[in-house]
Structure formats: C-alpha cells, structure tokens
Amino acid sequence: MHRVPADPIDLLRTRTSAKWRSYPDDVLPLPVAEMDYPLAEPIAEALHAAIRRSDTGYHSGSRPVAEAFAPFAARRLGWEIDPARVTCTADVSMGIVEMLRRTVQPGDGVVVMPPIYPPFFDLVTEAGAAVVEVPLAGGIDEGWRLDLLGIEAALAGGARAVLLCNPHNPTGLVHAAEDLSALADLAKGFGATVVSDEVHGPLAQPATPYTPFLTVSDEAREVGIAITAATKAFNLAGLKAAMIVTASDRGDRVREALPYEVEWRMGQFGAIASIAAFTEGGSWLDGVLASIDDNRRLLADLIADELPGVRYRIPDATYLAWLDLTALGWGDDPAAYALEHAKVALANGPAFGASVGTGHARLNLACSPEVLAEAVTRIADARG
Structure with a gap:
C-alpha cells in the first residue's frame, strides 16, 4: 500500500x-x-481550475455534491443514499444545531457521550437544549462502547435527542452495528431523534469499517438524521460544505423544513472540493x-x-x-x-x-x- x-x-x-x-x-x-x-492532487487541480475560470460565485445547490457523494458512500461505506434526500450546509456543526433546533423543544435534554468533541456541549446549548451526559462505557484498557442502559435512563428521564459521534472523537471507537441498532430501538421507543455526526466515517481503518447509522435498521432510518462531509477525510475544514442526510419521511420533513438560507451557507469552493474528493480522491x-x-x-x-x-x-x-x-x-x-x-x-x-x-x-x-x-x-x- x-x-x-x-x-x-x-x-x-x-x-x-x-x-x-x-x-x-x-x-x-x-x-x-x-x-x-x-492536499489530494485532484482536489487541488479542481480548485485551481475554478480560480482560472473565475468560478467564485454562489454554489449551484446541494444536488451536485449529493450525486458525487452517493457512489462514494455506496462503494466505500456500504451506505446507499438518495441524493434527493440530501441538503447541504456550511459545516457539520451547523447541521447539528439546525437539526436539534427542529427536533427538540427549548430546554429538552440531548444526550452526549463523553469523552466527546468539546463543541458538542456548545452545539446543544446553541440549539436551546440541555446537555445530558452519558459517558461511554468501558475505557482505554478494555475498549469503549455505548452505555445503552445509561442512554435508556436519560431518555426515560425526558431527553428527546441523542447526539451521536460515529465514529467517535476522541477515542477512535467504531460503534458496533448491534449497539447502533439498539440505540435506534431506544430512540424509537421514546419518540426521540438521533442526530449522528458521521464526518470521520471515511477515516475508519479497513480492518474495522464503520457502520453508518442510517444503514442499521428501519428504526434507525426512522429516527435518524446523519450529518457528514468530505472535510475531515480530505482535510478541507476551511472549505465550507457539509451534508444533512435523511432516509425516512419523518427525517425528510425535518430536513425540508430548514430555512432557505441554510443550504446557501455552503461555499462554492467547498462544493467544488467535495465533488473532486468523492469522485477522484x-x-x-x-x-x-x-x-x-x-x-x-x-x-x-x-x-x-x-x-x-x-x-x-x-x-x-x-x-x-x-x-x-x-x-x-x-x-x-x-x-x-x-x-x-x-x-x-x-x-x-x-x-x-x-x-x-x-x-x-x-x-x-x-x-x-x-x-x-x-x-x-x-x-x-x-x-x-
């Protein structure tokens, strides 16, 4: 290799x-x-070509990025995506906030799983919700996994969403498919939503491929909303482009209710770089x-x-x-x-x-x- x-x-x-x-x-x-x-050479060339043709206006919408991502996701991640069920925005964090705003009421609890990417705490409060910490079970010596009993208790106590990091930052945990399926069942039973940050998915090592949340079950597709991007896998954090992905009528209604401007926050160079990454990177x-x-x-x-x-x-x-x-x-x-x-x-x-x-x-x-x-x-x- x-x-x-x-x-x-x-x-x-x-x-x-x-x-x-x-x-x-x-x-x-x-x-x-x-x-x-x-930077990957195809991405660099795509950006240079855009500069040469002065292609620095507004992006043309979510569809080109979604249509580039769909075969990449199917080929590398085992994730079948309908491009019509993708809405782009500027970055994953922004997508998380927008989805939480539309799936919980002010003051509702949102489960996060420490140790966790620090902005998760702020994203929950930015959305008007309250952080409910359910640390991962296990630890460095034996490995981590979802604390399903803790999550169940949090949902029974009134939490109405789970903010999942899949794979998990900072531990590098690739969640087991059976744990994700059990999480989906819990969310379905309590009428909760799972907002899943999947931006590190393409960075799972080949020996331990990750399972996209929306692929694990019909229940996951019903309760889940995934947010992902090319930015981590291809080192494009400064080029703003992310995708909100749904796979059910329920999820579609949430995504389609987004304000018009949410989609227009994606950057033109972010769109161009993402397409090149997914197709040639x-x-x-x-x-x-x-x-x-x-x-x-x-x-x-x-x-x-x-x-x-x-x-x-x-x-x-x-x-x-x-x-x-x-x-x-x-x-x-x-x-x-x-x-x-x-x-x-x-x-x-x-x-x-x-x-x-x-x-x-x-x-x-x-x-x-x-x-x-x-x-x-x-x-x-x-x-x-």
Whole structure:
C-alpha cells in the first residue's frame, strides 16, 4: 500500500490555518484536527481550475455534491443514499444545531457521550437544549462502547435527542452495528431523534469499517438524521460544505423544513472540493489511511519505550489519539503542562467532559513519524 507522506515541517509552518498560527514556532502543534498531508492532487487541480475560470460565485445547490457523494458512500461505506434526500450546509456543526433546533423543544435534554468533541456541549446549548451526559462505557484498557442502559435512563428521564459521534472523537471507537441498532430501538421507543455526526466515517481503518447509522435498521432510518462531509477525510475544514442526510419521511420533513438560507451557507469552493474528493480522491485517501495506520502503531511503540505508565488504545478510526497521562502527575489538565514544559500542544482533556477527561489529552497523529517521535520525546523529557 502506498503512503502519503506529510509535508516537511518548514513548509507546514508557512500555512496560515489555526493549527499553525495558534502557537509560537518552537511548539509542535498537535491539538487541532487538521492533517499535515498535502492536499489530494485532484482536489487541488479542481480548485485551481475554478480560480482560472473565475468560478467564485454562489454554489449551484446541494444536488451536485449529493450525486458525487452517493457512489462514494455506496462503494466505500456500504451506505446507499438518495441524493434527493440530501441538503447541504456550511459545516457539520451547523447541521447539528439546525437539526436539534427542529427536533427538540427549548430546554429538552440531548444526550452526549463523553469523552466527546468539546463543541458538542456548545452545539446543544446553541440549539436551546440541555446537555445530558452519558459517558461511554468501558475505557482505554478494555475498549469503549455505548452505555445503552445509561442512554435508556436519560431518555426515560425526558431527553428527546441523542447526539451521536460515529465514529467517535476522541477515542477512535467504531460503534458496533448491534449497539447502533439498539440505540435506534431506544430512540424509537421514546419518540426521540438521533442526530449522528458521521464526518470521520471515511477515516475508519479497513480492518474495522464503520457502520453508518442510517444503514442499521428501519428504526434507525426512522429516527435518524446523519450529518457528514468530505472535510475531515480530505482535510478541507476551511472549505465550507457539509451534508444533512435523511432516509425516512419523518427525517425528510425535518430536513425540508430548514430555512432557505441554510443550504446557501455552503461555499462554492467547498462544493467544488467535495465533488473532486468523492469522485477522484480515493487513491489519496487510501494512502492517508495507510500513513495513519503506521502512525497509530508507532505511537503505541513510542509510548511503551519512552512513557511507561501512559495509557493509549490504538484507535480504529480517525487520526486522533486519546491519552491517559495521569501517570505523569501533571494534574487535571496535562495538556497545559505539556505546552509550557515540553513545547507540545495537545487538546485539553477536561474539555471533552470533566467526568472522564481529567488527566487526559488528545493528540493528532496525522503528521510525519519524525514529528510524532519528537513530540513523545519532548513529553518524556519534561517529566523531570
């Protein structure tokens, strides 16, 4: 399998994105979910061609992106999508808020599952709802899974939606199909909605392919609304385009009730890049997955050699590593200590849910093996 090598660090430091402009040059920035790999050539060419023809106006609607995504989803994800049941918007977070606004009443509870992507907490409150935390069951040593009993209790207590992350950020968990089916049954029984963030789906490793929520059962199609994008798998976060996908009359009614402007928030370059990614980016994505596979295993070896006591479970999806750094004795937020004393920027663990995030941090391993090794060495040297 070919690999896509990361860009050299000197070139990376000329980027102006958040990852490379949030810290001084003596810091290795590994918190933000941006990849260090060069853009896929078909995407780059599509964007350059758009510039050459001054194609910088409004996008032409959801259908071209949806029609590009449908065969990609069928081929790579086993997910049959009707392009007529797709509405685009700017990004996954915006799609989540819009769907929650239309499926819960102000003050209703929405289940989130810490440790979880920190904006999930804010997206729920932005939608006027209340966060109900049901941490994942299990842990780093034995692996995680949905706490179905906890979710059932939350729904019985009045929660009216579940905000699912599938695959899960930051653990890299690929949810079992039987757990997703059970979740759908619970939601159906309580009249709740499952809003599923599927943006990391194409980043599941081939040995553990993920199951799109809308594929698991008729109940899932009835209660579920999926939101996804090319942005994570193809490193396009700055090019705004995401898709809200439904698979039932109930879901269609929610999606079709969106204000007109929601669709027009997608960017023209986001649409162009997404189409190129889905139609021509498969070989590049395969190479990136191979590079991530190397790094997720390299990190395990580096930790065993240099950071005994630190706990890490190799993720089955994403390019993110959830680290238990408690053994270092760096307090509730070891990322703050690592930034000050090791010059390595990690994502703040407690922000992923204080109940399970203290003593933890998230590391982005979509970088060169050399940068990854240097980061671990710096952290090891900072132990004192």
